Amino acid sequence: MSISTLTHISGARIGGVLALGPMDIPGVDPLDPNGLVPVSLTLAPLLVRIPMWLPAPEPLDTPHRVQLLWLRDGIERQADLKLIDAPPPPLPAFVQMHVPLAMLRERSGSVELYYRVTDSEGQTSELDPKVTLTIDLESPELLRPDDQLSFVSPPTTGVDEAYLAGNDPVRFNVPPYRGRERNDRIEMVLSNSPNPAAAAPDGDYVLVNTSDPLICELPAAGFRRLNNGQAYIFYQVFDEAGNFSTRSAGLPFVLDLIAGPGVPLPAPTVMPPAYDDTLIKRDDARAGVVVLVPPYANWAAGDQCRVYWNERPVPDVPVSDGVETQVPIPWSILRGPLPVLVAEEIRIRYEIIRGLVSYPSFGRRIRQDFTVAGQDHAGAPALLNPTLPLAEVRGLVSDEANLVDLRDKDVGARARVFLYDDPQPGQVLRFFWNGIGPVATKTVQVGEVAGQLVFSSVIPWGVMEGIIDSSLPVHYITDNGVNQQQSRNTEVDVNTGPLxxxxxxxxxxxxxxxxxxxxxxxxxxxxxxxxxxxxxxxxxxxxxxxxxxxxxxxxxxxxxxxxxxxxxxxxxxxxxxxxxxxxxxxxxxxxxxxxxxxxxxxxxxxxxxxxxxxxxxxxxxxxxxxxxxxxxxxxxxxxxxxxxxxxxxxxxxxxxxxxxxxx
Known part of the structure; x- marks a missing residue:
């Protein structure tokens, strides 16, 4: 069921013995109380879809008679007539009827459209309320063929950078014209030719009320597609139905702008080595992720580059002529605002900013993954995560917290630790002894949970033999296969040197x-x-x-x-x-x-x-x-x-x- 059908159901009533549904008129805005018919729909018979009424024709019934009726100036006329036979064949969901072109284009004005059904017993039912339609066949007209726009603030020498910087949007006076209505639209076309071929407009402006000043506006960026030198601006008036005036004469002016870069600009790249493995990770973020913007034609002093990382803007950096522009991406931009990190594909792009004008580039899609084994921390992307639980080391014989001595000779020690947040099977903890290692590992198993005490593999005696150090550092690194995090050091009292x-x-x-x-x-x-x-x-x-x-x-x-x-x-x-x-x-x-x-x-x-x-x-x-x-x-x-x-x-x-x- 269409939007218009849903809208009219709410106001439909039953007139007579049949249950009648609302008409659907494709192309007419169902929310418009005036039912304005776009002028494009007046070039052919107007389609009207009438839903099957109830009770519908049944076998042995005589055909039902449906009339599409057109009421103007109190005079009812039949626009279309159809006889609907009982099945077989199956009844259609909608009966398609048409307002003939001659009736539709007879003249402008308001009409009421409805339908009437006569059943097999001769009883009639009529749609109520009727649908109001507005036909507008009158085009706006310029008063004179040489009518043209005029600058509200005329440039003294020509349209240059200073003028656009102070006049964005550029405002124009529109000459009076015949047939002004609410929601008239002024379409503007810029050209270097005094007699250009038809082209898409460079901008438009809607005069919402008939009391609005006859002034239209065009964004300054529209002027930048022209070549410097002699230029013209033309306009046409379109009413809400789509009728339009002839094109105006061109307002001449001189354009004197700094040539802009060709757009779209080439896509950016990521400086090696960060993206050599096609994935941006935390080690890349620690080393520094830098976006490279290639040189471009028509550079101008004062140009700024603004990089967007997954649509998050990076502070502007100045652009030098003829060299790559390097734009460092801070961690806050790389990571983004999401509370939970995910591996994702993102888009990077940039704009060259010149005054109030921006020139966009093509985008580039890249993959990034900043997920970690264990909770994230405020100092990210630093490898050291002070929120990870500390490890504890015990000799297999001495069995005292953070002590290893000669009693553990030839048997070694184990590390133990309470698991970090949200451990996932397959994640690995690697243990390092005085910066050497890994000397032992622990792989997270299915069913292991945060806060659970887990044990490493054996730290071999050969690693710890011959050391006398009352505060030897031991730490572990978590690894989810992509990124790593390091715990703080546990100080272990080691006395395994010669007695x-x-x-x-x-x-x-x-x-x-x-x-x-x-x-x-x-x-x-x-x-x-x-x-x-x-x-x-x-x-x-x-x-x-x-x-x-x-x-x-x-x-x-x-x-x-x-x-x-x-x-x-x-x-x-x-x-x-x-x-x-x-x-x-x-x-x-x-x-x-x-x-x-x-x-x-x-x-x-x-x-x-x-x-x-x-x-x-x-x-x-x-x-x-x-x-x-x-x-x-x-x-x-x-x-x-x-x-x-x-x-x-x-x-x-x-x-x-x-x-x-x-x-």
């Missing part, structure tokens, strides 16, 4: 025997209150270093058999002050029973210490091996409370046991 060697701890007792290796009941000072050791000063010690002191006993005389469990001893102290570094640290292995006493029967033992700096072991001492023999020659073993007599060669004998006497 420092520290001096053997010094036992603070005399050792007995030919080899001077036995700790006995005769060792001085006596050992019943504990065995004293000294960790002596060394140049590699630092304040806050922790010393972990150990002794270990064996139940034999050769340091090879299984450890005697009760003989283990561990103690920790810290170099708290610079004085500690000078004086060393003292340790006492105690209690005597069971730690020392458990070694009473010609056992062996070792003492050593480890040095820890922060959470990492940085070195250890050389082992101090010694023997223990707490036996009396006469039998039994010395113990706390014994008063012992020792010979000059260190043979002990029990005098008494004060603990026993006290009991």
């Amino acid at each position: 420092l060697s520290f001096p053997t701890p010094v036992i603070q007792h005399t050792l007995i025997g030919g080899t001077g290796t036995f700790l006995t009941c005769c060792s001085s000072p006596e050992i019943f209150a504990g065995v004293s050791w000294k960790v002596v000063s060394h140049g590699d010690f630092q304040v806050n270093d922790e010393v972990r002191f150990f002794t270990h006993g064996y139940n034999n005389n050769g340091w090879v058999d299984p450890i005697v469990q009760d003989s283990r001893f561990t103690q920790s102290k810290t170099f708290d002050t610079p004085a500690d570094l000078v004086n060393g640290l003292d340790f006492t292995v105690m209690p005597f029973d069971p730690v020392v006493y458990s070694l009473r029967l010609q056992s062996t033992a070792v003492a050593w210490y480890e040095v820890w700096r922060g959470r990492s072991k940085i070195g250890e001492s050389i082992l101090r091996r010694f023997r223990v023999d707490l036996a009396y020659p006469a039998g039994g073993f010395c113990q706390a409370g014994d008063v012992v007599h020792c010979t000059s060669d260190g043979v002990p004998s029990l005098i008494r046991n004060d603990c026993a006497d006290s009991n």
Whole structure:
């Protein structure tokens, strides 16, 4: 159903026994209450489409009689008549009727058009309300053949750049003419010839009301298609129906403009290397995307170039003569205003701006993709995205946050991280160790979501071996196959370098025997209150270093058999002050029973210490091996409370046991 049909339905009524629908008159504006018939429709019979009424003719009915009626000055005339038979063949959706040309072009004025249907019982139904039509066959007429436009502001020497800059649009006086009506249109044609052939107008201007001043306007750009020198402007008057006057005489004037570039101008290009791979990405944006505008003919001082990136204008840049113009595209223009980034094909173009006139170029289509794995950030397109979650590194043995040390030797470490926003399967996280890498990766799997803790592949020991650095940087890069983003650094405490060697701890007792290796009941000072050791000063010690002191006993005389469990001893102290570094640290292995006493029967033992700096072991001492023999020659073993007599060669004998006497 046409627009006109829909419009007339709202006002249709049923007159008689049949339901009648509104007429459709193609080409007549259904919203025009006057029903102005364009003059082009008056050159042939006027088509009128009448929808099939209800009830429609049925088998055995006599034909229905439909009349198209023309009412003018109170006189009804039949414009067309048709008889509509019952099916078969099937009834048409519309009955096409015509107003004859002679009736249509009889004279100008308003008429009413309607139709009447007589059914098989002789009853008539008539369309109501009737449709008003306005026929206008009268053309506007110039009063004189030599009528011509005149400048409202006449140029002093000619139409030049200064004149157009101050008179855009250029305004002209229109001579009075016959047959003026509302919505008359003045069409203007410019030419270098005093008698040009028919051509498309360079502009038009509508006089909306008959009270409007007889003035028309033409944009200054219209003058630029002419050659400099003698020129003319002509006009014709067209009424709303399409009737028109003869062409006017030409108003002569002299044109003196700077020649413009040929248009359309060549399409722009994108400076390599940004578009070498046929896709503009974030790495291109970081390097700088530059549009190249080629040189053009008829350059003029003051020309400006305005590039449009996907119809987003870039600030104008000046144009130099004979060289390419380079126009950098800022990130805000490249990215655009969309909250969600998409891969898309865009169009780039430019205009050369000269005063108030612009000269357009051909466009060029290119592809761009600024999407990323993870949320975008305010500093884009910078690679570093501070909003990405920090990674955490744990040694596979040490298993402490952001610590790797010699405990992880040969097994390595893993990175773990909470996933960024909107992770998609196939996106990759690549982990870099002190700028080297990738040393491990993580590929997003189906079902993994933002905020989920995920783990990298193993960071091999070979990457981290031989390093001592309390704040070694580790970061990762997200990759969606097109663009990358880098996280901030995680500082990892790494201590995988060679262990420092520290001096053997010094036992603070005399050792007995030919080899001077036995700790006995005769060792001085006596050992019943504990065995004293000294960790002596060394140049590699630092304040806050922790010393972990150990002794270990064996139940034999050769340091090879299984450890005697009760003989283990561990103690920790810290170099708290610079004085500690000078004086060393003292340790006492105690209690005597069971730690020392458990070694009473010609056992062996070792003492050593480890040095820890922060959470990492940085070195250890050389082992101090010694023997223990707490036996009396006469039998039994010395113990706390014994008063012992020792010979000059260190043979002990029990005098008494004060603990026993006290009991």
